[in-house]
Amino acid sequence: MGHVTIDPNDKLAVMIEETGYDDHFHEHHHGDKYQSGFIGHYIFSMDHKIIARQFLITGIFWAIIGAGMSIIFRLQLGFPESDMAWLKPLLGKWITVNDGVGALSPEFYYALVTMHGTILVFFVLTAGLSGTFSNLLIPLQVGARDMASPFLNMLSYWFFFLAGVVMFYSLFISTGPFSGGWTGYPPLSALPQASTGSGTGMTLWLVSLTLFVVSVLLGGINYITTVLNLRTKGMSMWKLPLPIWAFFVTAVLGLLSFPVLASGFFMLIFDRGLGTSFFLSEIFINGQALDRVGGSPILYQHLFWFLGHPEVYIIILPAMGIVSEVLSVHARKPIFGYTAMVLSILAIGFLSFIVWAHHMFMSGVNPFLSNFFVIFTLIIAVPSAVKVFNWITTLYGGNIRFNSAMLFAIGFVSMFISGGLTGIFLGNSAIDIQMHDTYFVVAHFHIVMGIAAFFGMFSGVYHWFPKMFGRFMNEKLGRIHFWGTLVGAYAIFWPMHYLGMAGVPRRYYSFDTFDAFKHFGPMNEFITISAIIVFGLQLLFVINFFYSIFRGKKMTERNPYGANTLEWTTPIEAGHGNWPGKIPAVHRWAYDYGKDGKEFIPQYVPLAEGEVAGDAH
């Protein structure tokens, strides 16, 4: 294996051969036989493109489970009196039937809420989103053969997979999965006897999430090393496409914050199993005082939110990166303010480490200290606003293609604005005293993080689907999916602001005994019905996804969107090492759209004589 034959009619391949960088990759013995068996190729793959698909499909699996759970607990909230006996075949003893009327048991309601949060935040929006797109795009867009360590990259997926197996198993044990909220606050998480889910369920939750932390760290180390060390010739940091900047900062955040969560977990494990009292003090269970004194449950909250807040940016930054790219490509315009976009990503990344206590204004932290956190929290709105401004300006006057990818990218901007604004309410501790732990918070984070990140992910899937599977997804279904989800998501979460302002607390099994909240019954029904419809629309997406893998319209040219980035220079079915011959070298930034009368000029095209580079650097 040494020679690569280049078709002389293939202008792009000839150009790469002439101007590209020769790393002598194909002179090595492995060549095309690398991992060619089924198991090596599809299961224990070390190819970043396959690993990306593994992350995505596993993420889709978890998204269906996590969203399905929310439908069950929404039924309870929207129709508390209705008969749920029909769910008995699925949920077994968690449905208690009295006089022929089935009811969801409160313990399981809490378990569902907890699992919904854990699964969506970690498995879907962290692994499924950043795992998928960092893997797919980092090597392709920086011009690398693969990740710095393909082996660790493979391990990263399999640790995630194992974490999933353990969590999945915990759903079926007799005491049920953990039920103390996705944040796992002690004492519910620290004392096995505290609630039904606090025993084996919590143990499995800890095991699963510890494995997950390992997965994130292995992935993150690889992403950072690849971006810093394996960029192709000419690809300076300031020529990186924005998704790469976003994935890079995301990986840094994960690398620095997940270990802190791990430390919190170790202390929890000691408290649970070895009798220490890191997080326990003055606790009564069944009227009995425990002899566990001296610890502080607030300590756990600090450790958790030191991860927890960066975590929400770990979720949203990749979506921001994807959206920046998609907006620019389909508006046929350079991204507005590239440098400001990069700087705002960095600023958000930095600030996200010094705002964590805004989740704890009501936990008894010193109000004087709270003031600092209020100020830093509100400052985050500045780089966020810069980004929003630049996205809108990018769209302004663009020659916009309203395809599914673009629609979801625009939808992302809308969601991010709506949800970000309510963040500013909550960031003021004086207002948060009223709003904390109400549906207002639920509305805030579902819009700004849940829906927005999903929109970013959908945008990325529709956009890069041809890159992953060589075929396109169905556009018509994609647009139905978009419009339905956009309207439906607002229908679900907008009313929750009113619930929250009226003081309706989150995480309650039922509001029957509160006269003040009785009149919200119809609103809750409306929310539940909307949720069911939106769930159905997501199934439409899943059908479209799997159908298109096998039957979608075939991709016939390498660069179907006329995009500038390097991933569109590989063969349609790119093998191991991504480029058959040399690696393309880079001469310009990724956003030369509509420059000098040309619709687009890809990154591998050298600057023409006398041409001024489009970017500032």
Added chain:
Amino acid sequence: MEVADINKPLTFRNRIHPWLFALWISFASIIMMFGALMSAYIVKSAAGNWLEFGLPSQFYISTGLILSSSVCIHLAYKSFVGKRESSFKAFLFAALALGISFIVFQYLGYQNMFAAGVDLKANVSGSFVYLITGLHVLHVMGGITAITVALINAFLLPFITTEKRKIRLKLVCHYWHFVDILWIYLFCFLLFYK
């Protein structure tokens, strides 16, 4: 499974090998992990109900052991690069032996603490010492595994100093220095933070 030579350094960019770079990045994670525990320690000690006690004398000995182990592995690397086979093997072996005795002395230190009434549950301050040093021991064990593999390779493989073997040995070396420095830092912290 064969690992492709995919990250053969790009000549125009890499002054350090990507694997070494990745290892350094992982240090940042480990530092954050211990940083979190130390911050928790500081916050908790300020909140009261905090038992003061001296660290067991064995910890001083183990500090000496891990320091000299670090020196040995450095000399082992130097010998490897200088193609001195027997001193390479001897220093590598010494590093391993000293590393294992570090763990033994940590364990003896725990026994000493226990005998003095500072058991795991007595007071949070004791729990912290066990947790922080225990977690460090786990990291040392990782290093010991790596040195063991290096030693087995040293005896089984023919003595050829290829670039690949150099970089692998360097990885082990750097990691081992890291857990050494980490211990000294933790030790000083537990000793002097009041």
